[in-house]
Amino acid sequence: MRSGVRLGIDVGKARIGVARSDLHGMLATPVETVPRDPEAREDIARLLGIVGELDVFEVIVGLPLNMRGEHTLSTDDATGFADRLAAQLAASARPVPVRLVDERLSTVSAQGQLRQAGKKTKQTRSIIDQAAAVVILQHALDSERAQGTAPGRAVAPTHADAEENDV
Template sequence: MNLTPFLRYFQKEKENILSILAIDYGKKRIGLAVTSTFIPTALKSIVVENTEKVFLDISDVIKENEVTEVVVGLPLNMDNTESLMTEETRKFAAEIEKRFKLKTTMVNEQLTSKEAEEKLAITEKNWKKRKNKIDSVAACIILESFLKQKNNEEKQT
């Protein structure tokens, strides 16, 4: 893995190390990943049972990791049109920003779950174990995409 894009994004924040939480939002499971010493790390998946429990779990992750920014994967159709899930995810991201007073950015998450499944198929042969990790690995891919995008923006300025 090439760490250059990740390191460049954090260079400006040497005194204040940023901790970014990435969220792969879903109706059944929500995947979480954070930057840990500049490297995106899959954390866990939250099983969606009730809304308040979800926000309590996210609150714990934010506190434990001293999160300063949140990235939420935006589900778009393959033709880049929006779906009902896109609107639901936008509402979820707005609620994250409102509750935790953190900058929240949406990032296109097309094919991240498929990519996560392919990566896990190499290391985890047990489907049940793999299924439980897909969402957090997808969140990690969303975070990698966000950091690469930020790095490219900074190169252009």
């Protein structure tokens, strides 16, 4: 198991859930919910800040596939976001790789866990994205521990994305 803090991200249309791992990659915990801001790109700027604050060595972005493993509009949105984030991180003073990991049912699983903890749907709106990010990241950590290899697939940053989306 590789050592270092990982950041887990659940990309949504309105919000981005963020989770982190401990240094040993054993446990994922919630960090914050970042408002999605495709126009001004303040969302990516905030994520870059979190990466620096937590000294992250890898970012895991959830890849929302349908139940048959096919791409959807949400898949394209998350992939585009991961591409822009990867480009910005690659262009930073301390480049950090980004990986896409299958996140099927992560939000459903997070909702179930919150319901079991006695939280009502209305109470969970502000934290559901963080909880989904925890599920995504924990799945990635468990997968790496079981298989002995990095989870998902690496996002190849392009310099065009970094220049076009300069934050």
